[in-house]
Amino acid sequence: MSRDDLVVGDDGRARCGWVGDDAEYRRYHDEEWGVPLHGDRALFEKLSLEAFQSGLSWITILRRRETFRAAFRGFEIEAVAAFDEGDVARLLADPGIIRNRAKVEATLANARIVREMVAGDPGALDRLVWSFAPAPRPSRPRSLAELPATTPESTALSAELRRRGLRFVGPTTMYALMQSGGIVDDHLAGCWRALRAA
Numbered sequence: 001m002s003r004d005d006l007v008v009g010d011d012g013r014a015r016c017g018w019v020g021d022d023a024e025y026r027r028y029h030d031e032e033w034g035v036p037l038h039g040d041r042a043l044f045e046k047l048s049l050e051a052f053q054s055g056l057s058w059i060t061i062l063r064r065r066e067t068f069r070a071a072f073r074g075f076e077i078e079a080v081a082a083f084d085e086g087d088v089a090r091l092l093a094d095p096g097i098i099r100n101r102a103k104v105e106a107t108l109a110n111a112r113i114v115r116e117m118v119a120g121d122p123g124a125l126d127r128l129v130w131s132f133a134p135a136p137r138p139s140r141p142r143s144l145a146e147l148p149a150t151t152p153e154s155t156a157l158s159a160e161l162r163r164r165g166l167r168f169v170g171p172t173t174m175y176a177l178m179q180s181g182g183i184v185d186d187h188l189a190g191c192w193r194a195l196r197a198a
Contacts, residue, residue, distance in 0.1 A: 005143045006190050013192040017144055024062055034193065036182035040118050040125040043181065045075035047129075048107045050177045051168035052098045058176070060098075067096030072107070077118065080111035106167035113165050132157040133183045140189040147186050150175050 006014045009026060019025045037046060049068060053061045061068070071094050073079035083091075091097065091104045118124045134153045141147055154175035161169040178184045187194040 005145075005188060014190050015193070016186075016188050016191050022059060025059055028062055030193065033180055034182050034185045034187050037180075038126050038130075040114070040123060041075060041077060043125050043129055044077050044080075044111065044114050045069075045072075046177055046181055047166075047169070048072070048075060048080075048110065050173050050180070051106060051110075052100070052103050053176070054103070054168055054170070054173055056098070058180075064096055064098070067094070071097050077111055077115050080108060081115040083108050083111075103168060110166045110168075117164070128160070129157065129177075129181070130183060132160075133178075140194055141186060142189045144188070147179075148175065151178075151184075154178055 005017045007017050007019055007021070008014050015026065015029055019029045037043060049061050049065065052068070069075065071091055088101075088104055088108070092099050092101060114125055117128075132153045134151060150171040155171040157178075158169050158171040158174045161174070175184075179186050185194075
């Protein structure tokens with residue numbers, strides 16, 4: 001393990017090295033990352049934000065998350081699915097979000113697909129995403145270099161979502177979703193969160 005794999009904060013806690021010294025990253029790492037996330041709306045939000053993150057750093061999205069939530073009506077699936085061209089124009093004019101037309105249009109299209117998926121079957125998105133959870137690892141990763149960009153499970157989840165017509169759901173994006181949503185727990189050995197979970 002290199003000295004960059006874990007960082008020790010001013011509170012004396014060792015954390016996964018990607019946190020660095022950013023206070024918002026530290027809060028996110030301590031309170032959200034790797035915590036099991038359930039619910040169709042919550043997972044649709046995470047799926048959407050991970051799509052917007054594609055090609056950018058997660059902190060860029062995290063710092064704008066509340067603006068994203070306001071712009072996308074709390075990521076309520078029914079509300080986003082009903083957005084029209086006027087909403088697309090509104091979103092593309094909003095400096096508080098990532099103004100990428102392809103990602104905005106994909107989010108609306110994805111909402112319509114998810115709306116159909118859960119219409120007569122609440123929890124369908126939750127069950128689908130979690131059905132790709134891998135078996136627990138025999139041991140925790142010891143370094144950031146051991147964390148994969150994709151896995152067979154994230155590749156399979158990506159393929160299934162794409163088969164259903166969703167966009168911006170590539171294997172790397174889906175692995176990030178798995179990490180952030182606690183479908184996998186990638187806190188490194190020695191991280192205080194890993195020690196707490198043990």
